[in-house]
Amino acid sequence: MDLLKVGESLSLSEYLKRLWTHRHFMMRVPLEDLRAQNSHTFLGSIWLVLNPLLQVGVYFLVFGLIMPIDRGVDQYLVFLTIGVFVFFHSQRVISESTRSLVINVGLIRTVHFPRAVLPISATVGQALAFIPIFIVMTVVVLAYGNWPHLRWLLIFPVFIIQNAFSLGIGLIGARINHSYRDLENLLPFIFRLLFYISGVLYSVDSVVDDDFWRAIFLLNPMYCLVSLWRWVMVGTSAGGEVWLATGIWSLLALLIGLSAFRSKETTYGGTG
Amino acid sequence: MTDLAIRCSDAHVNYLVRSNRQLIRSMIRGQKPEVRVIEAVKGVTFDVDVGESVGVIGPNGSGKTSLLQAMTGLLPLNKGEILVKSVPTFLGVQAVLRPQLTGWRNIQLGLLAQGLNKSEAEDMTNSVADFCELDDFLDLPMETFSSGMKARLHFAVATALAPDILLIDEALAVGDRSFQKKSSERLKEHRSKAGTILLVSHNLEEVRQSCQRVIWLENGVVVADGPADDVIEAYETS
Secondary structure (H helix, E strand, C coil), X not given: CCCEECCCCCCHHHHHHHHHHCHHHHHHHHHHHXXXXXXXXXXXXXXXXXXXXXXXXXXXXXXXXXXXXXXXXXXXXXXXXXXXXXXXXHHHHHXXXXXXXXXXXXXXXXXXXCXXXXXHXXXXXXXXXXXXXXXXXXXXXXXXXXXXXXXXXXXXXXXXXXXXXXHHHHHHHHHHHHHCCHHHHHHHHHHHHHHHHCCCCCCHHHHCCCHHHHHHHHCCHHHHHXXXXXXXXXXCCCCHHHHHHHHHHHHHHHHHHHHHHHCCHHHCXXXX | XXXXXXXXXXXXXXXXXXXXXXXXXXXXXXXXXXXXXXEEEEEEEEEEECCCEEEEECCCXXXXXHHXXXXXXXXXXXXXXXXXXXXXXXXECCCCCCCCCEHHHHHHHHHHHCCCCHHHHHHHHXXXXXXXXXXXXXXXXXXXXXXXHXXXXXXXXHHHCCCCEEEEECCCXXXXXXXXXXXXXXXXXXXXXXXXXXXXXXXXXXXHHHCXXXXXXXXXXXXXXXXXXXXXXXXXXX
């Protein structure tokens, strides 16, 4: 009679197989959480649309009416909206996956399942929450006379690449945050810094004009993602090297993330 | 020859406690930060056969819960090993699924978490709900449940799939009498289908009723392991 050794980690293929059997769970948890999130508010789920709408409203008020600057960019409001929504989406995926182990410690101690379910389902949740945000973004893009283009076929692939990257970083984050809860406090500042150096508010091309510095910006995956999205939505130039850099970043993040996460898999219910 | 369900050999579980104050103080002095090691389980060895029901008793802090959690693979062992027939299901009091969600949704989540697919979970939801006897309360968020009601729901979810090995940590103690009776019936039925149960409880009467064998832990080591009546008697007179 074969006995299993408790606490022994599964092989990668076995692990991925177990993840697959939990796919219904991974889909259901974020759906339920989204439902519960706004259950105490008067407007309920309408907030999912209202939130990005108000955000754009504020930008319109500030940059369209009060101080109409364009920082050398055509359609600054469109530029800004895409940048901010895309950046914040990755930020939310990464922070939510990072916190997912700590928030769900009750579930971890109760039910046996591959723990990567939690960061993945946090990512799925944010991806679902991005749908209304994406719709608002598209409305802004259309409102400024940017008609649908063949490039729009790449929206979904770019979105997948973005989420793969963010999940990969989130897996690493979750692994660190489990041992050092300090990361949660640090993350907002890291993102604040990234926000300013990723060309969300300004066009990097208008700031740097030598190849060396442009290459340095390619080392920043958030800059790459924001650039790709702008190219797909409104055709702001993004060369092949941006695609390449983003692809490499996503693949690396996912591979390193998964192996870093799995290396501590059996300890996630403990005290860290 | 009977089949083995659990083989626990020389299991050690340690907790590391880092103290913040010491971390800063030692950094100033340039020493390595001090880490306190608390040995919760210090070399526990026993075998459990398939279909056996074993009670684990002992004073607070004797390592009972740590031992159970180590068996689920939740706490890493520092030494020794635990072999099991299949990964045990753990049932504890503090178990929470999603407090903001209703009882119904928690039942479904609990079933999905155990790897069921959507339609299997739908099919099973009603029978689990019937077992909890919470009726209309299931429409309320779980955060509004009393601890006894939570325990009912959780017991029903955890035992729904009839896991090979069930580890129960004080979870039955919070239910009322009728539910305790009902749950011990379900455990009996479970055992008759070759299910194995480990039950941690301070309620010695409950242990005596549902277990043939008892392990007495103290300070992380086994003091006695034998027929329920003998060990409980020795424990009571100690």
